[in-house]
Amino acid sequence: MFKNVIAPIQAWLLSQGKCVGCGMPLSKAKSTPYKGNNKMVTCKCNRMYVLDTKANKYRRALLSEI
Numbered sequence: 001m002f003k004n005v006i007a008p009i010q011a012w013l014l015s016q017g018k019c020v021g022c023g024m025p026l027s028k029a030k031s032t033p034y035k036g037n038n039k040m041v042t043c044k045c046n047r048m049y050v051l052d053t054k055a056n057k058y059r060r061a062l063l064s065e066i
């Protein structure tokens with residue numbers, strides 16, 4: 001039930017390049033090269049994201065990628 005409300009907000013935050021947990025711009029977070037053109041970004045709140053540097057889009061890192 002809550003997921004239905006929160007998911008669009010998180011998607012919006014990510015589309016703005018911000019962490020869904022703390023709202024920090026992910027461009028300021030630590031990043032390491034990951035799978036070719038991607039970067040693994042670790043926020044200060046320990047949430048992890050994958051940045052597609054071609055599309056310049058963030059997504060949440062999957063559990064299997066961490």
Ligand SMILES: [Zn+2]
Nearest residue numbers: 019022043045
């Ligand atoms: Zn964060």
